[in-house]
Amino acid sequence: MFKRVLLTALLATFLFSCQQEPETDISYVIAPVMVDSIPQLKIKMTLEANADGTTALSFPDNAWGEEGLYNSLGKMELLNVEGAVEKDADSGRIVLMHPKGVDKLEFQYFLKQDFEGNVTTRETYRPIINQDYFHLFSHNMFMVPENAESSQDILLDWSAFPEQYVVHNSFGSKEKVQFLNDQDMDLFGSAIFVGGDFRVFNGEIQGNQISLATRGEWIPFKDEEVFKVLKETLTHQRNFWNDHSQDYFTVTLQPFPQENGSSFQGTGLTNSFATSVSNNDQTDIGQMVYLFNHELMHNWIGHTINTDNEEEQYWFSEGFTEYYTFKNIAKNKINGLDGTFFIDEFNRTIRDLYASSVAEAPNSEINYENFWTNYEYSKLPYWRGAIFAFYLDLKIQQTSNGKQSLDDVMHQIYADATSKDQKLAHDYFIEVMGEFWDGDFQTVFQKHIEEGQKVDLPKLFDELELEYSPESDIYELGFEFSEDRKEIASVVEGSKAWEAGVRAGDEVFSRSIWQGSIDHEVELGLRRNGKEYNLSYYPVTKAAVPQLKRTSDNIEKLGF
Incomplete structure (x- = not known):
């Protein structure tokens, strides 16, 4: 596609250069080249x-878990x-050294993809x-002046791209020239920019624009199905918060090939949500x-409603979400x-919490190191917070x-949060x-959040x-890996793993494990x-774990 656009790009650049460029603090002219x-x-x-003759630009070499971005x-x-x-x-930093006393700099740089092959979750x-x-x-596209004011007038010029080439981002769709007046630089630094063979679906919620930008031939669903879910989700969430203040919001949906299992990830950004x-x-x-x-609810829980200490309040920002x-x-x-659906998901959450080896760890152990390095600690605030929210909801x-x-x-x-x-x-x-709350809530909070004791669900039910x-049946892997995950360190006698023939000392040369799932071998x-x-087995064991029945009476009492 890049080869086909070059002639059109040259003509578009010439036509735009004949127009008077508006005064802006920073301007970017983006063009496709080979x-x-x-x-x-x-x-x-x-x-x-x-x-003073030295102008520094911010452009991180390491960001969002990626290293060596300067390779691009x-x-x-x-x-x-x-x-x-x-x-x-x-x-x-990218440091520009130039004569002293110069008012404006025109600086040009090229960006390229620094890996080969198909896109995976790693890229x-x-x-x-x-x-x-x-x-x-x-952060990996636009360099910004290191000493820039907190808000700037920014020009994004996409005129070098031909009409059929879709340009779409956190600030608009299919606009050849974008003026971002008085743009908050932190918000500018948290945005998604896509272009090319994307398909864009547009809609409105109470006069506010929403869109979905996707590409590729999807196997599991159709574009229209995804856009319908997006519109339903945003409509009901905005109605719940009585907040229809966002006049533009977009989701980008990028496919990547994967042979076994499924995976997805999303990132909440300025006016947007980027998914792969x-x-x-x-x-x-x-x-x-x-x-x-889940992720779009973070527009309110975790964004508008900020937490005082991120890890300490994950029970709220992730669990209540x-x-x-x-x-x-x-x-x-x-x-x-x-x-x-609610009963099924709530039951799964109960099973996950009860099966966890850290189910009753105190909230203080959900710290930065544990949360980002240990799967069970990373999921604990989701499970604990969701069950605590259910408990509070039903008791109120x-x-x-x-x-x-x-x-x-x-x-x-x-x-x-919005007024104060x-x-x-x-x-x-x-x-x-x-x-x-009817009674002493501080003691309740101390017990179930700060100390981490499980809610007495049978009593509540x-x-x-x-x-x-x-x-019910809960997840039990039945063995532990060695530290390098190349051997079986220990096996729980009597577990399904033990019955299948797994033994301590076995060398592992292949594995397929759906963490937390009792439905996959x-x-x-x-x-x-x-x-x-x-060997194969279902990682399941019986345990005293309460589960709501999927009855019409239960559904009615829960308000559904």
Whole structure:
């Protein structure tokens, strides 16, 4: 595609150059080019020069878990003055050295894709630039002046791209020239930019524009299905918060090939949400329903409602988001899902918590190191917070005879966040809950969140006359890996793994494990005494774990 656009690009650039360019603090002219048969983006940047002859630009070499982003940089040069360009990877700076007293600098740099082959989950946060499309984030596309004011007037000129080449980003769609007046630089630095063979679907919610930009031939679903889920999700979430203030919002949906299993990831950005999803028959539209409802709820929980200490309040920012994901989907029957969906997801959450080896770890152990390095700690605030939210919701409804619910608490927190810039802290949450709770809430909070004790669900279910089973199947892998995950370190005698023949000391040469799932077999390739064994089993065990029954009475009592 890049070869086909060059002639049109030259004509478009000539026509735009004949027009008077508006005064801006920073301007970027972006063009597709081929360099040694490699598709690249050429970005011409115009900015104010520092009087001392040294102008530094911020451009991180390491960001969002990616390292060596400078590998994507091609030729860099000053166009209007003599000078030099230096990379300072350690500090994430590109330093322009030029004559003193220069008012404006014209600086040009090239961006390229620094990996070969198909895009996988490992590369989705690196610059993707090929003959068919580009997919970049602000921090790995646009250099910004290090000393820039907090808000700037910015020009983005895409005129070098032909009409049929879709340009779409966090600030608009299919606009050849974009003026971002008084643009908050932090918001500019958290944006998605895509272009090429993307298909854009547009809609409105109470006069506000929403869109979906996607590409490729999807196997598990159709574009229209995804856009319908997106529109339903945003409509009901905005109605819940009574917040229709966002006049533009977009989701980008990028496919990547994956043979086994399914995976998806999403990143909330300025006016946008960027997703990458495995494109195979093991992915389904239900995963998109969950992904959109959880991640887009973060526009309010975690964004508008900020937490005082990120890890300390993950029980709220992730756990309450998880609960309202289930509740929003079921209450509004998004994609046809109803109260049975809520019960199924809540039961799964109970099983996951009870099966966890850190189920009753104190909240203080959900710290940065544990959360980002240990799967069970990373999921603990989701499970614990969702169950705690359910407990509060049902108890508030019970004591108020249905006149109030956790929804009222959330609306109060949102009002304080927007009117008083109030952050969610433990003392503040306890204070707000005191207005809705019958009794000493501080002790309840101390017990179930700070100390981490499980909610007595059988007692709660009995009080509310909800039908439930006292035990269920829960996940049990049945063995532990060695530290390098190349051997079996130990096996739980009597477990399904033990029954299948897994033994301590076995060398592992292949494995397929759906972490936390009791519905998928564990498949292991083991080597013992020179012989190879292929074993499989369901990682399940019986335990005293309460589960709500999928009855019409339960669904009605839960408000669905």
